[in-house]
Amino acid sequence: MAQDIILSANGLTKEFKGFLAVNDVDLKVERGSIHALIGPNGAGKTTCFNLLTKFLQPSRGTIVYNDRDITRKQPADIARLGMVRSFQISAVFPHLTAIENVRIALQRNRGDSFDFWRSERVLTEFNGRAAGLLDDVGLSEFAAVRAGELSYGRKRALEIATTLALEPEMLLLDEPMAGMAQEDVERISQLIRRISANRTILMVEHNLSVVAALSDYITVLARGKVLAEGDYASVSKDPRVVEAYIGAEHA
Amino acid sequence: MMATDTETGAGVGPLVQSHSTSTPRHHVAIFAGLLVFGLAAPFLLYPIFLMKVLCFVLFACAFNLLLGFGGLLSFGHAAFFGSASYASAHAAKIWGFNPELAILFGTGCAAVLGLLIGSLAIRRQGIYFAMVTLAFAQMVFFFSLQAPFTGGEDGIQSVPRGHLFGLFDMAPDLNLYFFVLAIVFAGLLAIYRIIHSPFGQVLKAIRDNEQRSVSLGYRVNRYKLLVFVLSAMLAGLAGATKAIVFQLASLTDVYWTMSGEVVLMTLLGGMGTVFGPIVGAAIIVTMQNYLATFGAWVTVIQGTIFVISVMLFREGVIGILSKALKKPL
Numbered sequence: 254m255a256q257d258i259i260l261s262a263n264g265l266t267k268e269f270k271g272f273l274a275v276n277d278v279d280l281k282v283e284r285g286s287i288h289a290l291i292g293p294n295g296a297g298k299t300t301c302f303n304l305l306t307k308f309l310q311p312s313r314g315t316i317v318y319n320d321r322d323i324t325r326k327q328p329a330d331i332a333r334l335g336m337v338r339s340f341q342i343s344a345v346f347p348h349l350t351a352i353e354n355v356r357i358a359l360q361r362n363r364g365d366s367f368d369f370w371r372s373e374r375v376l377t378e379f380n381g382r383a384a385g386l387l388d389d390v391g392l393s394e395f396a397a398v399r400a401g402e403l404s405y406g407r408k409r410a411l412e413i414a415t416t417l418a419l420e421p422e423m424l425l426l427d428e429p430m431a432g433m434a435q436e437d438v439e440r441i442s443q444l445i446r447r448i449s450a451n452r453t454i455l456m457v458e459h460n461l462s463v464v465a466a467l468s469d470y471i472t473v474l475a476r477g478k479v480l481a482e483g484d485y486a487s488v489s490k491d492p493r494v495v496e497a498y499i500g501a502e503h504a
Numbered sequence: 505m506m507a508t509d510t511e512t513g514a515g516v517g518p519l520v521q522s523h524s525t526s527t528p529r530h531h532v533a534i535f536a537g538l539l540v541f542g543l544a545a546p547f548l549l550y551p552i553f554l555m556k557v558l559c560f561v562l563f564a565c566a567f568n569l570l571l572g573f574g575g576l577l578s579f580g581h582a583a584f585f586g587s588a589s590y591a592s593a594h595a596a597k598i599w600g601f602n603p604e605l606a607i608l609f610g611t612g613c614a615a616v617l618g619l620l621i622g623s624l625a626i627r628r629q630g631i632y633f634a635m636v637t638l639a640f641a642q643m644v645f646f647f648s649l650q651a652p653f654t655g656g657e658d659g660i661q662s663v664p665r666g667h668l669f670g671l672f673d674m675a676p677d678l679n680l681y682f683f684v685l686a687i688v689f690a691g692l693l694a695i696y697r698i699i700h701s702p703f704g705q706v707l708k709a710i711r712d713n714e715q716r717s718v719s720l721g722y723r724v725n726r727y728k729l730l731v732f733v734l735s736a737m738l739a740g741l742a743g744a745t746k747a748i749v750f751q752l753a754s755l756t757d758v759y760w761t762m763s764g765e766v767v768l769m770t771l772l773g774g775m776g777t778v779f780g781p782i783v784g785a786a787i788i789v790t791m792q793n794y795l796a797t798f799g800a801w802v803t804v805i806q807g808t809i810f811v812i813s814v815m816l817f818r819e820g821v822i823g824i825l826s827k828a829l830k831k832p833l
Contacts, residue, residue, distance in 0.1 A: 306719065308715070308718075327723070328718045328719065329718050329721050329723045329724070330721075332719055332720055332721030333721045337720070337721075338719050339719075340715065340716065344715065344716035344719070345712075345713070345716070346708065346709045346712035346716070347712055347713075348708060348712050349705075349709065349712065353705065356705070357706065357709045357717075357720065358720050360702060360706065361720060361721050361722070363702065365723075365726070366702040366706045367703055367726070367727070367730060368701060368702055369697070369698045369703035369704065369730070370697065370698075370701065371701050371702060372697070372700065372701065373700045373701055373702060373704065373705055375702060376702055419720060419721070
């Protein structure tokens with residue numbers, strides 16, 4: 254079966270002073286899918302994420318995105334190629350209002366903003382689109398509130414709105430549900446499903462019911478290596494996965 | 505806790521929104537008030553003292569542009585203030601430049617120096633950034649002590665004030681005062697524009713969360729370098745003007761205590777506020793002037809005030825006022 258692969262990592266390895274955080278990982282993400290990266294604590298999921306988005310430089314291995322070798326690129330360039338990540342702890346700009354947060358991303362459409370002599374009034378052209386994005390994540394009424402004053406769940410929603418403002422072809426979500434209340438989890442799950450319509454999503458997530466409900470394909474990491482791959486039904490029955498999880502977390 | 509935060513946030517919502525895209529009306533009013541005060545002040549107070557205040561106001565605001573809006577703490581801003589002071593004094597005295605050209609030359613020198621130091625310093629973050637800037641500033645100090653044209657311990661003395669555009673005699677204090685007022689006011693407006701420009705928006709985003717700005721595709725080092733150069737240039741404008749006012753460029757201008765003083769002014773007034781550094785600079789210069797009779801005790805008093813300000817009101821005078829009034833100042 255011919256697969257349309259948007260992102261692939263080959264032999265990805267990251268060594269921290271003799272400790273192999275990520276060890277020879279091969280990963281293939283199919284275009285248009287929701288791909289989950291799971292595994293017990295310390296399995297190397299976040300390191301893997303940081304490698305793929307170039308926030309860390311791999312010790313060995315190559316990363317190919319849209320048939321382009323991006324192994325030596327800078328993290329800001331990755332975003333410019335259409336691959337945008339979120340962070341484990343919510344990443345908003347706390348002193349800017351919600352609408353300004355989204356506008357920072359929309360502002361990228363102007364290219365670089367080195368024009369320090371111009372009034373910020375030129376940015377009002379993005380207000381309509383920013384308001385629309387806030388509406389999408391249910392934050393309309395908080396448009397003028399400073400992001401730092403929003404509740405945790407709303408910060409995460411704002412972060413997603415900001416990310417979507419870039420219209421990324423591929424999204425990498427690092428534990429989008431971490432620390433969320435149950436009702437927020439439901440809302441964000443729906444949001445993720447909705448935004449996955451014409452893009453690819455790779456996410457790290459601990460909440461297995463969310464993973465089961467959302468993902469098309471799962472890669473299980475343990476001790477920096479790929480332990481198992483497949484859809485949720487096959488992975489959850491894999492005795493090695495069960496052992497890794499029971500041994501590590503559900504003891 | 506979260507819920508109440510959100511509620512109060514929503515409460516001030518419409519107010520903040522009207523601010524987010526256009527200049528708040530009260531900012532216009534404050535600038536107008538400052539200008540009126542500036543025009544009237546020399547008839548009430550000693551012009552030389554006022555010009556000193558003005559130069560330090562501009563210096564502190566330039567520093568605040570870097571710290572309060574760029575999130576970069578430089579411990580070496582005396583290098584830009586001082587080198588511009590030397591350059592403008594030299595240009596006016598030795599080359600016979602008109603005061604406006606001498607100041608322009610000094611400002612340009614500070615910008616070039618800012619580009620040199622900045623392009624190396626921004627590769628480091630936090631305390632390392634501060635240390636790198638301090639190290640470079642000490643090198644500039646050493647250079648100023650040793651270079652043949654800086655006059656060593658004596659500095660460059662009796663710098664002529666000259667004629668503005670070759671026409672207006674700047675020797676009378678009042679004439680010079682209005683020239684300095686124009687420079688400083690223009691500098692403050694320039695800083696205001698910078699922090700309220702598309703560039704300023706990105707700058708604040710980088711200050712708030714650098715990693716996130718990177719992940720949105722911003723090449724943050726270029727923004728940091730630009731704000732560093734702008735800040736160095738404006739600090740240079742202040743230093744160059746100061747040299748013409750006091751007809752003197754000296755080692756004090758490049759010494760590390762000068763870098764420390766501008767940090768103190770900014771924190772005392774309110775870092776990251778528009779008007780805080782103006783107040784901070786005015787307080788510190790006034791203290792130095794009117795408490796001069798206490799001699800070395802001025803430093804002790806300054807230190808005490810600094811400790812109190814850091815422990816009790818970290819937002820600074822204007823920061824607290826802004827909170828109380830629920831308006832950005």
